[in-house]
Amino acid sequence: METNATTNENLNMYEKAENYTKTSLELIKLKTVSATADVLSTLTSRIAVGAVVAFFTLFLNIGLSLWIGKELGEYYYGFFALAxxxxLVAVILHKTQHKLIKTPIGNMIVSSILKESKN
Structure with missing residues (x-):
C-alpha cells in the first residue's frame, strides 16, 4: 500500500515538474518575442524617420550647393565646397565612431532587451 502512495506522489511531482518546465520555457519564448518585437519596432521607426531626414538633407544640400555656387561664380564650386x-564630417565621425555611434546604439539595444526581462 505504501509503495502505491509513494509511486503516485512521484508521478504527481514528475507531472508538476514537467508542467513547470513547459510553462517556464513558454514564458522565456514570450519574453524573447516581446523583446525582439520591441527592438525591431524601434529600429523600424528610426529608419523611417532617418529616411525622411535623409531626403530633407539631400534637397537642402542641393539648394545650398546651388546657392554657394551662384555666389562663387560657378555652380559646381558649391558642390565642391559641400563635398x-x-x-571633414566623415573624418571626424570616423575618429569618434565608437563614442558617438557604436556605444550609444549598443546601449540602446541592450537596455531595451533588459527592460523586457525585468518585467
Whole structure:
C-alpha cells in the first residue's frame, strides 16, 4: 500500500515538474518575442524617420550647393565646397565612431532587451 502512495506522489511531482518546465520555457519564448518585437519596432521607426531626414538633407544640400555656387561664380564650386565639408564630417565621425555611434546604439539595444526581462 505504501509503495502505491509513494509511486503516485512521484508521478504527481514528475507531472508538476514537467508542467513547470513547459510553462517556464513558454514564458522565456514570450519574453524573447516581446523583446525582439520591441527592438525591431524601434529600429523600424528610426529608419523611417532617418529616411525622411535623409531626403530633407539631400534637397537642402542641393539648394545650398546651388546657392554657394551662384555666389562663387560657378555652380559646381558649391558642390565642391559641400563635398569638402562632408569629407571633414566623415573624418571626424570616423575618429569618434565608437563614442558617438557604436556605444550609444549598443546601449540602446541592450537596455531595451533588459527592460523586457525585468518585467
Amino acid at each position: 569638402v565639408f562632408y569629407l
